[in-house]
Amino acid sequence: MNLTNLSLQLTGYDIAAAKKELEEYNKHITEDYEGYIEEKKTEILKFHLKNNLFYSTLVQDKPQNWEDLPVLTKRDLQQPLLNRLSKGFSAKNIHIHKTSGSSGHPFIFAKDKFAHALTWASISDLYKLNNLDLNSSYEARFYGIPNHGLPHYKERLKDLLSNRYRFSIFNTTSENFDQFITRFQSKKFGHLNGYTSVLVLFAKYLGEKKLILKDLCPSLTHCIVTAEMLFKEDLELLKKQFGVQILNEYGSSETGILAFGPAENALKIDSRLQYVEILDEQNKPVPKGTSGKIVVTSLFNNAHPFIRYEIGDLGTLDFVNNQLVLTKLEGRTGDFALLPDGKKIPALSFYYVTKEIIKDTANVKEFVIVQNQPDTFTIDYVAGIAFSNAEIEKIKRAIGVHLGGNIQININKKSSLDRSNRGKLKQFRRAF
Template identity: 50%
Template sequence: MNLLDLSLKVNGYPIKRAISVLRAIQHQGELERSGHLHRRRQSILNYHLENNPFYRDFLGSGPVNDWDKLPVLTKADLRLPLSKRLSKGFGRHNVHIHKTSGSSGHPLIFAKDKFCHAMAWAVNQNRFGWHGIDQNKDLQARFYGIPLDWKGYQKERLKDRLSSRYRFPIFDLSDQKMEEFVGIFAKRPFVYINGYTSSIVLFAKYLERENIQIKSLCPTLTHCFVTSEMLFDSDKELLERVLQVPVINEYGASELDLIAFSHPDGDFRLNNETQYVEILDENDHPLPAGQAGRIVITNFYNWAHPMIRYDIGDTGIIAPSTHILRPGLDQLIGRTNDVAILPDGKRVPGLTFYYVTKSLIEDNSPVEEFVIEQHQADVFKILYTSQRDLDRSETKAIEGAILTYLGQQVQLSIERVEVMDRSRRGKLKQFISYL
């Protein structure tokens, strides 16, 4: 048993059993998988009805025999103290407790029982294994944030040592720091890069600007895995061109599991082994594949804490050609709260707004990163980092594109900053509304 799996076992996480259960699920045929989805969601529902007072109160007197009529759980519903949300027999002594990053504006403390957490690790290892990566042996170049408090910092560093990974600090992404990163790549046999999309993109832009061939310095590098932030097609093309390795997209949630992962066949494969994924409209009604809606997920194995029809806060589209053994996420559109509300009441998806600006900026300027802020219904600001100030013709082009896209007049300011204000975990939120 390798060091990471051994550490999980020592701490009470039955990783070996989880791997065995996952393999059995993956050997199911079409009818077996359909039965698995139905049985597991009914089993977890019945369990929490019997053993979780919080969830019983949440359901109220509504019907429980029609899945589509079960109420949707949101982060707002989970703002009670954790001790009041746990099932009978569970407490801090026998669960895995963690907190979401809060990038959506609502950090959440949650719990998983130890088998549930082991299943999440089993899925994670399996997905990286699709691409020939052994997380316990292959050295990872980790572009992530890290808790800034002493205890949290030391805990993450210990996990890095156990997990065969070297963490690059992403709170300082200056050229001087990037130069240090390059020096580390030249000395260590990294097999893959893993981390926040925006940070790795910025690193790739530095490499391209300085004409540095990272594969020549680190010939052991084979893959790049990006997570936690949107991966635009233009960013994927940049990363593959500069890094000269395949770029793999990961979409997950710490309170749940991996949700979707790039498959070697090319599709963005949904995880239906450990969870049930639904796309719902504004009235909580299920939408068919091919239509955009809210992503709502039920975790099959969390006995300690109910995650049943949980609204993760994202919008997406299930692939029209999806198959129960090969379920695909056609598009991940963005967060449901990333919406610009204009003076006439028109609602504009923030990430689409960002995408329009991104296309123009990257085609005609040296801008490295930027975010869009909405301060009032008619007041927007674009903050950007760059080697130089944008000239008047460049800012006029951006203003023209934004006004054309919005279809109405707004006040728009464009400001260059030295560094972007990232979250405490290091994530970059591309669109921010202060309304």
């Protein structure tokens, strides 16, 4: 048990009991997946209808079936936490956390202590299934961190207790990346874990220097990308420059890990703790293999209801070898370009087109797209060499063909791109 697990155990989060329970869930779900899911859905629904005034008021009349239940949105939860807690729960016996706010609708939420312990036990188990032991593997953590003051030292202490070292991702200069390389040469890191966009930037820098991270740090075995989209060409880059297996983690602070596994495969859903649905715009289930809104039910959080909770992403589920898998993740539900003629273009497809055009034009490290008005887009990019006028015109013409006529496109070279206060990079944003 690492120091984080020991600390959790001593403060009322029974990790040992959670691990035993998780083993039982594994057996049950292996023997009877459908029976397990229906049993746990029924149990958590009955609990919150009986013990949670916020949820029972929202549901009102007892539903005839699961699909009649309301779909919870982040806006529904933007009210004082005490209004949303179940009977018997208070600040003394819950884990309080807040969302990152990347969706634009941040809020505070809670888990009961055993549900939080189950989340930790599940994370450890998922990693072990992929030959990664968090108790022994020293983590190179590529996340945001406050620059100074008490918040900075609190994060450093948490990292020390959790057997990890945090690389600040707000400074992506070559000088800072050189310091990263030096630390990898001097420490026995077991795995990397961090935001996709910064890991890709670091991999590009290693490529420019003709370096393989595994050669610099032979103890490395894995890299885990999280929190942002992973594109196929970026996966190939990470595999080449890091020299280790790439794992992809998808989840949220509210629910924990939803899907996990080797990045080149469909990600396995952690159905032991969550029930995941894909719904259309009318909140109706779609057939397996069809894209829609990802909606999650936390099966063991008694303190706070997350029942049919719209997480804010689009994706596709399917069954492969009797295992529910996430075959495709397609970005945020609200991410689309809205053109003057009323046409909607999914942001991810727009981003793909732009990425392909730019890739053929210059050595671009990263870029973001902002739609300022229905007929005006701005592309900010970071590159060693600025686009020539001819290259800018080529990009504008190609995107104009994709979006239609009378579209104004502004293209600006930047030394760096603005990230959230947690270090995430939003690749497309509509500013109106």
